[in-house]
Amino acid sequence: MRVEARRGTPAETRAALFFLAPGLFVIVVFFLLPIAASFFLSVTDFDLYALADPSNARVTGLANYRALLSDPVFLTALKNTLVFVLLGSPLTVGVALSAALLVNARLARAKGFFRTTFFAPVVTTLVAVAVVFRYVYHPRFGLLNRGLTLIGLPAVDWLGDPRFALLAIVLLAIWKNFGFSTILFVAGLQGIPESFYEAARLDGAGWWQQFRRITLPLLAPTMLLVGLTRTIDYFQLFAEPYVMTGGGPLNATLTMALLMYKEGFRFWNMGRGAAIAFVLFGVILVATLIQFRLQKGGEA
Amino acid sequence: MARWRGTLRRAVSPGVLAVLLAAAACGRGGSAREVVRFWGLGREGEVVKELLPAFRERYPGIHVEVQQIPWTAAHEKLLTAFVGGSLPDVAQIGNTWLPEFHTLGALEDLGPRVAQSSVIAAGRYFPGIWDTNLVDGVLCGVPWYVDTRVLFYRTDLLAAAGVAAPPRTWAEWHDDLRRLKARAGPGRWAILLPTDEWAQPVILGLQKRATLLTADGGDAAFRSTAFREAATFYVDLFREGLAPAVANTQIANLYQQFAAGDFAMYITGPWNLGEFRRRLPASLQGAWATAPLPAAEDDGNGVPGVSLAGGSSLALFRASKRGDAAWKLIEFLSEPAQQVRFYALAGDLPARRDAWNDPLLSGDPAARAFEEQLGHLAATPRIPEWEQIAQKIAEHLEPAIRGVVTVDAALGTLDKDVSLLLTKRRWVLAREAAHAR
Numbered sequence: 001m002r003v004e005a006r007r008g009t010p011a012e013t014r015a016a017l018f019f020l021a022p023g024l025f026v027i028v029v030f031f032l033l034p035i036a037a038s039f040f041l042s043v044t045d046f047d048l049y050a051l052a053d054p055s056n057a058r059v060t061g062l063a064n065y066r067a068l069l070s071d072p073v074f075l076t077a078l079k080n081t082l083v084f085v086l087l088g089s090p091l092t093v094g095v096a097l098s099a100a101l102l103v104n105a106r107l108a109r110a111k112g113f114f115r116t117t118f119f120a121p122v123v124t125t126l127v128a129v130a131v132v133f134r135y136v137y138h139p140r141f142g143l144l145n146r147g148l149t150l151i152g153l154p155a156v157d158w159l160g161d162p163r164f165a166l167l168a169i170v171l172l173a174i175w176k177n178f179g180f181s182t183i184l185f186v187a188g189l190q191g192i193p194e195s196f197y198e199a200a201r202l203d204g205a206g207w208w209q210q211f212r213r214i215t216l217p218l219l220a221p222t223m224l225l226v227g228l229t230r231t232i233d234y235f236q237l238f239a240e241p242y243v244m245t246g247g248g249p250l251n252a253t254l255t256m257a258l259l260m261y262k263e264g265f266r267f268w269n270m271g272r273g274a275a276i277a278f279v280l281f282g283v284i285l286v287a288t289l290i291q292f293r294l295q296k297g298g299e300a
Numbered sequence: 301m302a303r304w305r306g307t308l309r310r311a312v313s314p315g316v317l318a319v320l321l322a323a324a325a326c327g328r329g330g331s332a333r334e335v336v337r338f339w340g341l342g343r344e345g346e347v348v349k350e351l352l353p354a355f356r357e358r359y360p361g362i363h364v365e366v367q368q369i370p371w372t373a374a375h376e377k378l379l380t381a382f383v384g385g386s387l388p389d390v391a392q393i394g395n396t397w398l399p400e401f402h403t404l405g406a407l408e409d410l411g412p413r414v415a416q417s418s419v420i421a422a423g424r425y426f427p428g429i430w431d432t433n434l435v436d437g438v439l440c441g442v443p444w445y446v447d448t449r450v451l452f453y454r455t456d457l458l459a460a461a462g463v464a465a466p467p468r469t470w471a472e473w474h475d476d477l478r479r480l481k482a483r484a485g486p487g488r489w490a491i492l493l494p495t496d497e498w499a500q501p502v503i504l505g506l507q508k509r510a511t512l513l514t515a516d517g518g519d520a521a522f523r524s525t526a527f528r529e530a531a532t533f534y535v536d537l538f539r540e541g542l543a544p545a546v547a548n549t550q551i552a553n554l555y556q557q558f559a560a561g562d563f564a565m566y567i568t569g570p571w572n573l574g575e576f577r578r579r580l581p582a583s584l585q586g587a588w589a590t591a592p593l594p595a596a597e598d599d600g601n602g603v604p605g606v607s608l609a610g611g612s613s614l615a616l617f618r619a620s621k622r623g624d625a626a627w628k629l630i631e632f633l634s635e636p637a638q639q640v641r642f643y644a645l646a647g648d649l650p651a652r653r654d655a656w657n658d659p660l661l662s663g664d665p666a667a668r669a670f671e672e673q674l675g676h677l678a679a680t681p682r683i684p685e686w687e688q689i690a691q692k693i694a695e696h697l698e699p700a701i702r703g704v705v706t707v708d709a710a711l712g713t714l715d716k717d718v719s720l721l722l723t724k725r726r727w728v729l730a731r732e733a734a735h736a737r
Binding site: 045047048049051052056058139140157160161246249250265266267268 | 383404550
């Protein structure tokens with residue numbers, strides 16, 4: 001059946017506009033305008049001097065973007081962000097999928113209890129979590145180092161050593177966020193009819209074959225959703241390094257979002273901060289498109 | 301849109317809120333109480349509350365509302381509050397931030413108030429610290445406490461190395477450090493200078509009378525002879541193995557290492573007076589002392605050498621409508637008795653010279669070195685970009701310390717980087733000059 005496009009009567013058009021107006025208004029005022037304003041900011045050198053006297057702001061074209069590309073601190077932040085994404089995103093998906101399989105297993109007991117436990121970190125305030133994790137990571141009294149020394153490994157200054165700080169933040173972020181993905185995976189798993197597995201078992205398929213031939217393919221849409229949202233989340237990682245390390249030591253945990261905040265609100269280089277925001281947007285867009293392609297390719 | 305926002309902001313502006321609150325208070329209490337909002341930073345913001353009961357007794361009509369803000373968030377918070385029109389009436393501000401808020405036009409010129417004050421006068425303060433509050437000739441704040449650095453050292457290790465007294469000049473210092481290192485042997489050092497701190501190289505530069513920037517603060521001047529000599533002296537301490545090339549993040553426990561004799565000297569500030577007393581073992585309490593910093597050379601009046609004029613000031617915001625009441629609070633906190641109490645509670649060094657006559661300070665030998673040092677302070681450049689520049693100094697000198705680049709090369713890149721950072725400032729200065737003509 002085809003719906004013919006037809007011009008509405010003037011009265012219908014007015015009514016449509018009337019009903020759409022509130023939604024459009026919200027989108028324009030709270031979404032499009034700020035984006036346009038930030039983009040305009042990013043091509044100016046709006047800073048502290050402009051704050052004192054607006055006539056001190058100049059339109060500088062792409063100067064902010066060019067300066068970013070030659071700024072070692074920005075490149076460090078870009079590299080750190082990519083490491084966060086490449087490390088955090090697959091690990092979160094892996095941990096979440098494993099947890100979902102466990103919760104969903106036929107033999108598992110107290111499923112509700114485990115579902116809640118896995119989800120608890122997601123709803124816990126990050127600042128409270130940060131305080132606890134600072135104890136866990138403490139170089140002398142921390143739980144983690146106690147475990148390491150028990151098995152004969154040297155203690156590590158998790159948050160103070162530039163080589164380990166990023167890993168420590170990744171672990172915290174995974175722990176904090178995997179529960180949400182777990183819930184999505186559980187929902188996905190429950191959508192797979194049990195009869196498929198019964199049929200496979202009758203044909204003699206083992207656990208691994210069932211997982212590879214039935215679970216994974218039927219879970220693909222969920223996988224894409226979780227993968228994409230996690231990737232975007234890790235690209236925008238801000239709160240974890242902000243409360244745990246402030247981007248240190250030696251910028252080892254500085255992410256693009258954190259740098260954007262520092263440039264924008266600590267030093268009030270608004271133009272530069274806005275430019276970072278748009279670079280981050282571009283990077284996320286490209287990464288998302290690549291992920292779409294890869295997963296589509298995998299399905300075919 | 302902009303107009304709505306403006307109206308909205310006016311409608312909920314803190315001024316209006318305060319008036320409403322005051323009105324509510326009147327309704328309840330029957331007496332007219334003026335509310336002064338004060339932002340204190342970190343530990344000071346906490347301790348200042350203990351000083352306020354005495355203020356309340358003297359001025360029952362003024363209610364001080366203290367908001368404590370952590371140091372790590374203070375700068376952003378003050379800036380965003382300025383933009384959002386929600387600054388308090390009076391605040392503690394790090395004195396290196398004053399130029400920034402002066403540029404914004406956020407601060408009241410305190411000159412006229414000081415001229416009429418019976419409590420606050422320039423002559424009663426250490427000149428070096430008073431000076432940091434003058435930006436372009438305008439008094440932007442009143443010094444509250446001083447934060448400078450002196451030499452902390454192990455008396456027993458110096459004696460064992462045959463050093464009778466703390467060094468007075470760089471030459472003596474260098475000689476002492478070599479002796480200390482010779483006695484300490486491998487794995488131990490003469491002095492600790494964390495490579496991520498900008499304070500030490502900047503102090504050495506100031507001792508050589510390096511200006512760091514050009515006269516108008518429009519460009520970098522790190523390749524000047526004075527700063528190059530200072531940077532070379534600093535870098536050589538590491539290259540000779542007198543100081544370990546470690547950053548603060550690599551030092552697990554400073555106090556344990558100082559107690560173990562891993563280093564015999566350390567340049568640090570007043571906050572460590574209390575820490576050293578608390579954290580060093582009892583057996584070592586008689587074995588450490590403080591001394592003013594050595595001077596670059598003994599030219600008759602240069603001993604001791606200068607140190608940083610850091611610290612916090614109390615400033616009034618121009619937007620405040622309760623300036624008179626807030627000024628009373630500043631005067632109260634500036635009284636010698638309150639300054640001494642503040643030192644007792646927080647360990648912050650009084651910025652007023654007369655407060656140092658109190659036995660609590662004059663009777664403490666470790667604090668005396670600070671008193672002597674406070675007479676020899678030098679200000680860092682008073683421009684809004686200073687904090688960012690300071691970070692760059694440490695960043696660029698580190699490769700030189702590690703021997704990856706020469707001192708000259710490091711200063712070259714530092715100069716270039718800082719010059720880039722000051723591009724906008726140069727443009728603004730040129731523009732102002734053009735307008736003035």
